[in-house]
Amino acid sequence: MTRLGRIRTEALAASRSFARRRTAVFFTFFFPVILVVIFGALVRTQPTGGGLFAEPAGYYIPGYLAVVVLFTPLSRVGSEIARHRDGGRFEKLATTPLSRAEWLLAHTLVNVAIIGAASLLILGLVLAVTDATLIVSSALAVLPVFVAVGVALFCGLGAVLGAVADSQDGVIAASNTVALPLLFLSETFVTPSLLPEWFLPAVAASPLTYFARGTRAVTFEGGAWGGDLLVLTALAAGFLAVGAYAVPRTE
16 A cells, blocks of 8 residues: 555545544534634723733634644644553554554545534634624735644644543643643734733744734734744654654554
């Protein structure tokens, strides 16, 4: 079997496995919807009011997208590694031509497809229930690219978490510990002006910051996005390489 065939076969198996787990489907698609309804439709933004949600509604589009781009790959890939390890499946995979990099690439492609669909749902809901508007321009064509690259990055990080955590519960705890600070401290829902100046270098070190900046430039500000996409792509390549190395051979 060719490399493409091996990746395709593993991706199909991963997509079927996801579809069979109703809880995973629910949290992937409907948990972000709940957040949009609560913070977008009920709490609402108050421009010039100061504090949280003081920016126009369009400012927070990257934050809503980041919920699935960040949380879902971390937990799904990490949990998949934990399940494979607990079930002794890596020993079986070690007897096949499928490499660790191919395994991770297949699961990354599945996550890109799933989260791309969830992101489209979230974007449509944000536009429907809030006052947010999109800047309609040719730059919107790169929004799916930001989502795909962001998902790939956090799939790599999820693989690392899955390799170092000792159980599925440990993966969930580790992914939440990493994801929650990143979600609120990466120029998504909390603006840099609300943070102390000494903390801003940490914001710049977050990979999610470049996703937020780039998608905000595309959807809301109309500014330059190329530099952010370049940094995000480089980080994604690095995290995927480390994640592929971290995928267990046997346990």
